[in-house]
Amino acid sequence: MTSGTAKAFWRKAALAAVVAAPVAIFVTDHVVSLQMINGRSMQPALNPDSNRLRRDVVLVDRTVQGEMAPGRLRRGDIVTLVSPFDPDLLLVKRIIAMPHDCVVPLGKPTSFVRVPKGHCWVEGDESFHSGDSSSFGPVSLALIRGRALTPVWPPSRFGASLAGLPEWKKARVYANGTHPLTEL
Amino acid sequence: MSRFAQFGPKLRQYGASSARMFLYCAIPTACFIHTVFDYAGEITPSYGPSMLPTLNMAGDMLMIERLPGWRKRLRVGDLVAFTTPYDPGRRAVKRLLAEAGDTVCVDPKSKHPAFVLVPKGHVWLQGDNYNNSTDSRVYGPIPLGLLHGRVTWCVWPSPRRISNGADILPGRFSDS
Secondary structure: OOHHHHHHHHHHHHHHHHHHHHHHHHHHHHOEEEEEOOOOOOOOOOOOOOOOOOOOEEEEEOOOOHHHHHHHOOOOOEEEEEEOOEEEEEEEEEEEEOOOOEEOOOOOOOOOEEOOOOEEEEEOOOHHHOOOHHHHOOEEHHHEEEEEEEEEEOHHHOOOOOOOOOHHHHOOEEEOOOEEHHHO | OHHHHOHHHHHHHOOOOHHHHHHHHHHHHHHHHHHHHHHOEEEEEEOOOOOOOOOOOOOEEEEEEOOOOOOOOOOOOOEEEEEOOOOOOOEEEEEEEEOOOOEEEOOOOOOOOOEEEOOOOEEEEEOOOHHHOOOHHHHOOEEHHHEEEEEEEEEEOOOEEOOOOHHHOOOOOOOO
16 A cells, blocks of 8 residues: 555545544434443343443433423333432433322332422332432433433343333322322 | 535535435534534523523523533522423523522512522522522422533623623522
């Protein structure tokens, strides 16, 4: 390869990078991205292996942010959201209740919480190792940054289903404050 | 500049179709502009009576700054843009009245004033027009994660810098 063609090659590669970088940033911010999961708050759906070095990487749908959130999210979806107490911390939790639902908080079986407009109730699947709505209350849907679709790493976990609200949690949620989810 | 101007015709010379031209020129350009908006700042219109007399009812174009580290540069008295917690599709501009750890009197004029301690990672926002503003007095403290950026300039119709208004806030106690 002569130096002229090498120069042309690098120039082309640099141009391709300049053109591709903003597209890549846009896609990972607003379309789809990958997220590594830390901690055991979502066991057994995510990080089923308790070895801390074997962490799941999940594919995240980023089109559920902002004004899209109320229409595109459902009870039972696993979402990534900004911690209400630390803007630099991203939490991964499951949505238990959507706006206008009633929830019986964990550990307070005689009380009710009405989830306000534009808010949701999120809990980790391993509720006893999880800082979630049981401790900080309903969170705004505007804090949600994405919806987990499926694990992509380790490869053996590719395509594993993340769906499902445990039955004992369904019994604690009243859709629109009237009917328990177990009856719907 | 001339090299960029030749970029399109050159592609066509290589036999690129219109669809491919769109793919290579328009989409990266749009994404580039969007990325600058997301990571540096943007210019957006603002409406509503809640920030009178600092901002007009309608027609003001605001410069919202969000360069890296903007959250750490926030001070009490700054104007900030945020998403309203009760409607994820709505954005608003208010003044930052208190930071985490401060205690706020919700309505000093009421007979039994309520006091709120602003929790960690939250701020207290209020409009300058206290009589016609839906703000932290309704929403409660706002998580920092809902904030978009700091309003630095009103660029249109009368360009002016939006300064920190801590000096005009009535009755601020530094220690509660």
